[in-house]
Amino acid sequence: MRTQNLGSSTLQVPVVAVGCMRIDSLDAAAAQRFVGTALEHGAHFFDHADIYGGGRCEELFADAIGMSSSVREKILLQSKCGIRQGMFDFSKEHILASVDGILKRLRTDYLDVLLLHRPDALVEPEEVAAAFDQLESEGKVRHFGVSNQHPRQIELLKKAVRQPLIANQLQLSITNANMITQGFNVNMENDEAVNRDGGILDYCRLHDITIQPWSPFQFGFFEGVFLDNPKFPELNAKIDEVAAQHGVSNTTIAIAWLLRHPAHMQPVTGTTNTERLKDCIRASEVTLSREEWYSILLAAGNTLP
Template sequence: MKTIELNSENTKLSSIVLGLMRIKSLSPREVEELVETALAAGINTFDLADIYGGGRSEEILGQVLKNRPDLRDQMWIQSKCGIRIEEFTYFDFSKEHILKSVDGILKRLHIQQLDSLLLHRPDALMEPEEIAQAFDSLEETGKVRHFGVSNHNPMMIELLKTAVSQPLAINQLQLSAAFTPEFDTGFHVNMEESLASSGPTGIFEYARAKDMVIQAWSVLQHGYFQGVFVGNPQFEKLNQVLNRLAKHYQTTPSAIAIAWVLRYPANMQAIIGTTQPQRILEAAQATNFTLSRKEWYEIYLAAGNKLP
């Protein structure tokens, strides 16, 4: 398993992250098997959020950790906060909500400290000074080791950094061979085409310049949770390429699709959300090889994208 470094420290995180959003209906024993399978494959990073399963996902992993405390030191456990689901869904980065959320996360997980905490979807009403106070408190009390964001653009991060003193080490961003809006607009900058109209935000380039880890989510999905593209007849040409490359590298089409994400030359991690141990083992194969530049572009074009 390939690894990346966080904050230029000697902290090694697996290039594959096991996302636990969908474990709410599993038993603690089934989740324990998932964790053991991941660790055996070299995956040491596990991603959660306080809203996953209404907190149930954290509760189940917490039961596992309570029964198997020996697993904790082998795991990098990350969660997210900031999304509130009440009469409707909204976002809240207030100091009070962040601190309350972390206390709830730690209680559900039966642990004393989160390895990393990410601010979930951007809060347009965020006040950097409040967030800074929350982060300072969480760091001083030892409840959180590292901090980051999810789905934030460069100016949002820069605004946070006007007050937050801790490094924002991670940004979770949606990316797959069939979801590439940032790349699309980047390729068509300064051109008379619709793809160039909105212009790129430079999220990926910003992360590289600031040495932030990019955690790609929905790496096998197309659109916004519209389904998996691997084996999907809607993406016939893409699957032909994935199948051919899978045969060449002696792996699976899914592993090729994940390797496409990891080929981007940044501090990359790919989040997988499977609840099946065999799929974890297949995903881990994506770090056994590196796609060539030509193969990366071939996959990009096979997904229906265009280059100038």
């Protein structure tokens, strides 16, 4: 699979990340096949979070991959922390405890990347900075980033945090593309002109922060997938047409659409189906034309001013 730098770092990562949020739905044998399929096709960047399955997903992953020092050298691990029952928590104490739990469940000494999962209204940047400094000095985390944050929240953290924030995991798909469409509806009196994220797309491009789209097949907030969904006949017809032209599946085209954007995004898959995972990975081999990219955007119901 193609690789690229993650943000401003020199860390080379596959352009498609393997999300492990649903790995706890698999039995041991299926989990082994899932992880093995990813590795076989060059997808060795795995995304986790301490809340996925209440931590069980990280444990199952470590079992499935047969975690050892030799295995660890061949993979990249990212996890997230900061969500607690009924609250968000970016305190130094919670970040440090969360990372220790993550490392224990993954049976590793370090994370390649740690993301702060969702913005904490009570965040104190100095506490985050202290936690990051300790994690880095102890060798427990090598790179840092955020998730679901807008530019001012990132700038607030950067007042105290000295490490580069190299990734921002955000919801983005063909049908959830306001992050993109607001950019050409500037000063227009329509819904697509509404700036819901503070211009995070351009901000991340300007500051060399890799956007990691999550739920790349979802519409709404976990309302369902748009592929083969009768609610989106025009979109699916167009995706199927483009897929046929490239000789790939509609799944591949949905990921290729994200990869075609010059922001050099790293989509995070959510499937546990090995065939669908291979289709996601195959997107790294497909480059959509400008005409194809825009035709898919418009088929999703977006308009040009």
